[in-house]
Amino acid sequence: MKAYVSVFRLRLTNGMQYRTAALAGVATQFFWGFIIIMVFEAFYSGAATELPISLKQLITYVWLQQAFLAFVMLWFRDNELFQLITTGNIAYELCRPSGIYGLWFAKLLAQRLASALLRCFPILLVALFLPEPYRMPLPIDPAAFLLFLFALLFGLLMIVSLSMLMYISVFVTLSPAGSLLMFGVIGEFLAGMVIPVPLMPEWLQRIVYVLPFRWTADFPFRVYSGHITKEEALIGIGIQLVWLLVLVAVGKMAMAKALRNVVVNGG
Amino acid sequence: MIKVQGLSKAYQVAKRSSGVKQAMKALFKREYKIVEALNDISFTIEPGEIVGYIGPNGAGKSTTIKVMSGILVPDHGTCTVMGYTPWKDRVNYVKHIGVVFGQRSQLWWDVPVMDSFDLLRDIYKVPEDEYRSTLALLTETLELEEILQMPVRQLSLGQRMRCEIAASLLHSPSVLFLDEPTIGLDAVSKIAVRRFIRRINEEKGVTIILTTHDMNDIEALANRIILIGKGKLLYDGSLSAIRNRFGTGKTITVVYSHHNERLQVEGAIVESWSPERAVLSVDTSQVVISEVLIRLSEQVELLDVTIDTLPIEDMIVQLYKEHQI
Numbered sequence: 017m018k019a020y021v022s023v024f025r026l027r028l029t030n031g032m033q034y035r036t037a038a039l040a041g042v043a044t045q046f047f048w049g050f051i052i053i054m055v056f057e058a059f060y061s062g063a064a065t066e067l068p069i070s071l072k073q074l075i076t077y078v079w080l081q082q083a084f085l086a087f088v089m090l091w092f093r094d095n096e097l098f099q100l101i102t103t104g105n106i107a108y109e110l111c112r113p114s115g116i117y118g119l120w121f122a123k124l125l126a127q128r129l130a131s132a133l134l135r136c137f138p139i140l141l142v143a144l145f146l147p148e149p150y151r152m153p154l155p156i157d158p159a160a161f162l163l164f165l166f167a168l169l170f171g172l173l174m175i176v177s178l179s180m181l182m183y184i185s186v187f188v189t190l191s192p193a194g195s196l197l198m199f200g201v202i203g204e205f206l207a208g209m210v211i212p213v214p215l216m217p218e219w220l221q222r223i224v225y226v227l228p229f230r231w232t233a234d235f236p237f238r239v240y241s242g243h244i245t246k247e248e249a250l251i252g253i254g255i256q257l258v259w260l261l262v263l264v265a266v267g268k269m270a271m272a273k274a275l276r277n278v279v280v281n282g283g
Numbered sequence: 284m285i286k287v288q289g290l291s292k293a294y295q296v297a298k299r300s301s302g303v304k305q306a307m308k309a310l311f312k313r314e315y316k317i318v319e320a321l322n323d324i325s326f327t328i329e330p331g332e333i334v335g336y337i338g339p340n341g342a343g344k345s346t347t348i349k350v351m352s353g354i355l356v357p358d359h360g361t362c363t364v365m366g367y368t369p370w371k372d373r374v375n376y377v378k379h380i381g382v383v384f385g386q387r388s389q390l391w392w393d394v395p396v397m398d399s400f401d402l403l404r405d406i407y408k409v410p411e412d413e414y415r416s417t418l419a420l421l422t423e424t425l426e427l428e429e430i431l432q433m434p435v436r437q438l439s440l441g442q443r444m445r446c447e448i449a450a451s452l453l454h455s456p457s458v459l460f461l462d463e464p465t466i467g468l469d470a471v472s473k474i475a476v477r478r479f480i481r482r483i484n485e486e487k488g489v490t491i492i493l494t495t496h497d498m499n500d501i502e503a504l505a506n507r508i509i510l511i512g513k514g515k516l517l518y519d520g521s522l523s524a525i526r527n528r529f530g531t532g533k534t535i536t537v538v539y540s541h542h543n544e545r546l547q548v549e550g551a552i553v554e555s556w557s558p559e560r561a562v563l564s565v566d567t568s569q570v571v572i573s574e575v576l577i578r579l580s581e582q583v584e585l586l587d588v589t590i591d592t593l594p595i596e597d598m599i600v601q602l603y604k605e606h607q608i
Binding site: 017019021022023026030081096103104105107108110111113114115121276278 | 328349353354355356373374375377378380382384387388389391392393394398401402405406407408
């Protein structure tokens with residue numbers, strides 16, 4: 017356990033040093049946030065019928081998405097791990113007395129956390145004081161906020177366990193390009209990163225609800241805005257936990273299988 | 284300590300010649316070739332030995348090291364190191380071994396060396412006081428003092444290699460596998476690394492298995508060599524036994540005052556000849572060196588004489604030839 021904490025700490029402190037990257041990230045996120053909100057604003061003003069989510073809730077959704085991008089995007093990748101597999105440096109990882117799954121999980125978690133910690137506070141702070149209609153509202157009450165924090169945390173753990181599957185697939189394919197693209201495009205769409213899930217057509221929503229992806233982004237954001245009630249949120253967090261256990265179990269099994277047949281590349 | 288019995292491992296390699304046409308064909312039907320990396324390898328290594336594991340490129344040296352360190356699973360055969368079967372008991376086993384792959388890096392690229400070391404301490408659960416004393420010893424003998432706080436990406440190859448070796452020894456392993464530890468190092472760094480390997484073997488009794496292409500490493504370190512080629516074990520024995528086998532051949536280089544006739548010396552073969560200089564090869568099991576020198580001095584006026592033993596590289600090449608690899 018101490019080893020995992022150690023990896024986590026090392027990556028976290030290291031990741032926190034990329035301040036310029038974070039600053040650039042914050043600027044990009046604001047740009048995107050404004051554009052998306054403007055698009056939705058136009059869309060809402062032209063809508064004839066009542067839409068399934070209010071504009072205010074949607075704006076919250078967008079700002080949270082931008083602030084916690086590092087928690088929710090699937091294409092956030094660690095090239096070191098890919099290189100480890102494709103160049104054969106995995107040999108060293110294999111002669112360590114601890115599970116590779118745990119070490120990599122800790123590393124990926126720390127990277128996302130470091131990245132988000134640097135970016136989320138400036139974005140949230142500014143978003144809370146923006147002029148209307150762009151301003152992000154405060155959470156509806158403290159309980160909802162607390163539930164949001166839990167949902168976000170479990171969502172983060174879920175996304176790391178999902179991306180672990182992507183890394184494991186590289187043992188077979190030896191190139192991260194394919195897995196990355198598939199996971200990135202399909203996974204993020206199904207997580208509601210492109211079109212918020214409540215605005216998707218009925219049939220698509222049904223598909224999205226049985227897959228794990230929406231629990232990482234859509235769910236915590238709607239808990240914050242109150243679009244998902246507190247009772248539903250509690251049940252949702254339970255479902256997140258079940259998904260997390262399933263994903264970790266599948267990942268560990270796949271990892272063990274991949275390592276049995278591992279080929280150490282490059283002599 | 285280490286017992287390897289009938290170890291075999293084959294790799295399946297996709298076979299494809301170059302060219303567009305061949306590539307198209309491979310889309311539909313792929314041909315595989317079985318490459319036998321290891322074929323029935325057996326040997327035993329006693330505690331405290333330094334064994335040089337040598338062979339040409341692609342002989343299966345690294346594969347053997349990977350099997351012995353639990354990374355690869357062999358197709359057939361058994362291997363026990365300190366009572367463990369490496370690939371079955373991996374997690375418990377690897378605490379007792381250290382591995383250095385000369386061509387790879389285990390240190391984190393963008394953090395100071397010390398951070399990587401601390402991480403390894405936690406991964407191997409080394410007690411703090413033990414860690415301090417091991418680190419002090421390693422820092423002193425490998426001269427790491429000034430580079431510990433530097434990020435790995437700023438180190439030279441020699442500095443990095445010393446750190447890699449230190450990293451593999453932080454948990455005080457009883458067996459150390461070194462896969463080309465001196466690759467790419469300059470003469471000074473090589474000597475430092477060799478001296479260090481010798482020292483931990485003598486002081487801590489660490490058993491060492493070393494693969495290398497640098498015969499000077501072998502000469503300086505190993506008392507015993509195991510030679511493999513094309514996956515087969517070709518020779519296992521002491522270096523001096525090989526020396527005795529091939530060492531009876533001596534080369535005599537003589538320089539003399541001008542002499543226009545070709546030399547003819549009984550018991551020696553004239554390899555090359557000029558009016559001032561000649562190289563002769565002598566088999567000392569057939570004729571005594573002094574005898575040859577006496578006969579030489581009867582013919583020419585000797586100015587200088589050099590007697591050389593066959594260098595170890597040539598002995599190994601001879602061994603390769605004998606086994607046709």
